[in-house]
Amino acid sequence: MKPGHRTRRAGLALLERSAVCRRTTTTVLFKIQPHTLRVRVSFPRVTMKYALSAAGLVATIGTAVAVAEWGQCGGINHTGSTTCDAGLSCVKINDFYSQCLKTTTTSVSTPTTTSRPVITTTSSVPTTTSSTPPPVSTGYVKVSGQKFTLNGVTFTVVGSNAYWIPQLSNTADMTTAFNDLKKAGFTTLRTWGFNEVTSPSGTYYQIWNGATSTINTGADGLARFDQVVAAAKAAGIRLIVAMTNNWSDYGGMDVYVKQILNSNNHDLFYTDATVKAAFKKYIDAFVGRYKNEPTVMAWELANEPRCKGSAGAWTGTCTPATITAWAKEFSAYIKSIAPNQLVALGDEGFFNRPGHPSYPYQGGEGIDFDENLKISTLDFGTAHAYPEHWGESANITLWGVQWIRDHAASQKAANKPVILEEFGVTEQYGRVNIYPTWWKEMVSSGLAGDLIWQAGSTLSYGNAHDDGYTIFPGETEYTLQTQYAAELKARG
Numbered sequence: 001m002k003p004g005h006r007t008r009r010a011g012l013a014l015l016e017r018s019a020v021c022r023r024t025t026t027t028v029l030f031k032i033q034p035h036t037l038r039v040r041v042s043f044p045r046v047t048m049k050y051a052l053s054a055a056g057l058v059a060t061i062g063t064a065v066a067v068a069e070w071g072q073c074g075g076i077n078h079t080g081s082t083t084c085d086a087g088l089s090c091v092k093i094n095d096f097y098s099q100c101l102k103t104t105t106t107s108v109s110t111p112t113t114t115s116r117p118v119i120t121t122t123s124s125v126p127t128t129t130s131s132t133p134p135p136v137s138t139g140y141v142k143v144s145g146q147k148f149t150l151n152g153v154t155f156t157v158v159g160s161n162a163y164w165i166p167q168l169s170n171t172a173d174m175t176t177a178f179n180d181l182k183k184a185g186f187t188t189l190r191t192w193g194f195n196e197v198t199s200p201s202g203t204y205y206q207i208w209n210g211a212t213s214t215i216n217t218g219a220d221g222l223a224r225f226d227q228v229v230a231a232a233k234a235a236g237i238r239l240i241v242a243m244t245n246n247w248s249d250y251g252g253m254d255v256y257v258k259q260i261l262n263s264n265n266h267d268l269f270y271t272d273a274t275v276k277a278a279f280k281k282y283i284d285a286f287v288g289r290y291k292n293e294p295t296v297m298a299w300e301l302a303n304e305p306r307c308k309g310s311a312g313a314w315t316g317t318c319t320p321a322t323i324t325a326w327a328k329e330f331s332a333y334i335k336s337i338a339p340n341q342l343v344a345l346g347d348e349g350f351f352n353r354p355g356h357p358s359y360p361y362q363g364g365e366g367i368d369f370d371e372n373l374k375i376s377t378l379d380f381g382t383a384h385a386y387p388e389h390w391g392e393s394a395n396i397t398l399w400g401v402q403w404i405r406d407h408a409a410s411q412k413a414a415n416k417p418v419i420l421e422e423f424g425v426t427e428q429y430g431r432v433n434i435y436p437t438w439w440k441e442m443v444s445s446g447l448a449g450d451l452i453w454q455a456g457s458t459l460s461y462g463n464a465h466d467d468g469y470t471i472f473p474g475e476t477e478y479t480l481q482t483q484y485a486a487e488l489k490a491r492g
Contacts, residue, residue, distance in 0.1 A: 004186075048326075061284050069227055108288070112409070140340045141378050144416050147446060154492045157419050157449030158236070158485045159186035163250075164465055166191060166228050167203050173459040174227060177234035180457045180473055185485040188297065189232060190421055190451050193225070193241040196251020198259075201485035206251070206282060208259045209361040213278060215285045222289060225274040229295050238297035240421070240451075242346050243283060245303045248310040253260055266309035267366075268325040269317035279488055280333055289336035299338065300346030304384065305364035320352050320368035326373070331377035345372055349383025349407055349418075355484050360390050369407075374413040380448065383407045384422035396425060401441045408445035417448035424453040432476050436489040442492050450488075452481060 007079050066085045073090040084090050139151040148155040153288075159181060181189060197204040203224050205381050217223060239278050245252030246266075253269040260275050261268060269275055287429050290296045305326075307318035331343045351370065352363030373381045385403055392399045404420065411418035420442065425431035442450055456464040456472045463472060471477040 002359065004201070015280055042164065042243055048365045069297060096148070138294065139341060140294045143342065143417055144349070146172075146417055146446065148417055148448060149378075155187065155238075156485075156489045156492070157188045157417075157451070158488050159188035159190075159415045159451050160455035161190045161422060161451055162455070162464075163192045164223055166195075167426050168459070168461055169203070169224075171227050171231065173457075173461075175234070175466055176459055177457045177464070178231045178237050181455065182235040184455065184473070184478070184482045186237065186455070187491070188238045188240060188299075188449070188451060190240040190242070191228070192250060193299075194244045194250055194252065194282075196255040198255075205286065211260045213259070213282070215282070217285075222286070229290060229293060233293075233295040237295075240300060241296060242300040242303040243286065244279065244301075246305050246309055247303070252307075252309070254309050254311070264311055264313040265315045267307050267314045267322065270305075270318065270322050274290070274328075277328075283330075283334060284337065287334055287337050291341065292377045294340075296341055298344055299334050299343035299380070300344045300382070301327060301334070304348050304368070318366050320363055320366055320371065321384055323347075323366045324368060324371050327372055327378065327422070328375050331375060343377060344380050344382050344384055345378055346421075347384075348422075349374065349403075349420075350379065351406070358390075358392060358399075360392075369409055372414070373410060373416055373418070379412065380416060381418035382421045383408070384425060384453075385419065385420060386422075388425060396429055397437050400438050401435065404438060404441045404447060405445055408447045411447065419448050420450040422451065422453045426468050431436040432480070435477060436480055436484075439480075441488075443484075454480070 043189050061163070064234050066081065066083050073080075073084055082090060092180055141155050142149050148157055162177065165174060165177055167347035168177075177191070193205070195202075195204040196206050198206065198208045200207055200220075203220050204214055205221050207216060215222070229239065244256075248254055254264070254266055256275045256278055257263050257265065257268050257272070260278060263274060269279075287299055300334075305323055306324070308314050311489075319325060326479070327345050331345070334341075334343050346361070347369070348365075349369050350363065350365050350367035351361040353361045354363055356362050368475065369381065369383070373377060383403070387396045387399045389401070400423075407420070424439070425434050439450075441447075454467075454471075455468050455478065456470040457465060464470065471481065
């Protein structure tokens with residue numbers, strides 16, 4: 001949903017991190033915020049040595065090129081050189097990442113920048129060694145008609161969103177969060193696989209210097225996401241991972257457009273060839289790293305793609321056909337890398353019915369849910385529900401029931417699963433009474449599953465961030481969600 005239209009988009013600068021604000025104005029889109037008041041987690045600051053090292057300049061063109069210091073030399077899905085420069089050893093950091101190190105070093109190498117969008121990799125030395133890897137997840141989640149399956153048996157997608165988990169620096173907190181989901185009977189968590197910055201700070205996956213982007217595979221980058229995957233695997237939770245954001249939080253689409261084209265027109269992300277090439281290179285690095293990991297159930301092209309972003313600037317030419325064409329191209333691209341994992345768009349499920357009295361049905365944001373559901377390389381459909389911020393607060397309960405019914409009808413027409421992967425109502429509207437009615441409709445309508453925004457946990461520093469929608473163990477809504485999860489599983 002658009003920043004400012006729902007309170008979960010506001011106040012998130014207090015999140016325990018020092019990189020880009022969760023929800024902020026576009027005037028700070030490319031600035032790094034300092035630690036703010038009430039910082040509850042201490043994130044390691046990234047030195048320029050690590051942030052600007054040349055780990056990824058190792059060739060991946062099929063010849064054995066010696067890897068420089070800090071470079072990746074091994075790990076699951078690594079296809080580059082495994083030979084380090086003289087005086088260096090290939091040290092295993094975790095199952096996903098090994099790097100060339102020497103016992104003591106203070107050297108630094110800086111990647112060459114060009115005017116073209118070049119993606120390299122950089123890594124930092126983790127402060128702790130990795131623990132024994134948990135058991136490998138067995139089987140990939142698949143789709144069969146309107147159902148998800150796992151090893152030939154119906155798999156119920158029920159759970160939560162938690163964008164904040166990859167930002168946790170304490171692996172014990174990650175374990176707590178995933179164990180809470182497991183105890184609630186949840187099966188699935190949706191989270192972010194992106195964080196764009198222009199200066200190293202906190203946990204980030206990609207740093208930009210002009211039109212050049214560098215992938216951070218170090219302890220405060222993809223190695224941190226390795227820990228997320230490991231914690232999810234240990235708890236038996238499957239992940240849905242979004243690859244970029246329509247909104248300015250954690251960077252998103254506007255960073256690509258601004259850094260590469262020096263433009264504010266959001267919709268160029270979907271059409272400009274150079275921007276699309278840069279996004280594909282990011283996908284290569286991120287999806288390629290986990291393409292053989294069954295814990296990752298699905299990749300989403302973006303969180304809530306629309307023709308306009310946080311600033312509202314666009315070319316004026318974007319239509320539903322624009323985003324549908326982009327979805328076809330990029331879903332096929334991810335499938336070419338990770339054919340065993342599912343792919344979804346990650347949209348809000350807006351319909352394209354001009355003249356309809358309800359805004360989410362009118363097609364004005366550039367989404368045609370039914371048309372997108374026809375794309376063969378999109379395995380399932382997604383919908384979100386925030387009626388109080390979509391101008392539908394007169395009767396939130398009944399509007400939500402109809403929204404669920406309409407998406408269940410689309411699911412049946414396409415013979416493809418659809419999940420309500422984000423939904424939330426603030427307490428002032430009486431969500432304790434609204435949610436049970438919606439859950440009952442999800443069960444009876446046949447909708448394939450749902451992920452609430454969002455379940456929280458009590459961690460080492462206190463409660464996880466509460467954006468006005470968060471429910472915590474012990475609260476009435478959390479207990480009701482747990483009961484519903486069991487009911488949805490029983491439905492099959």
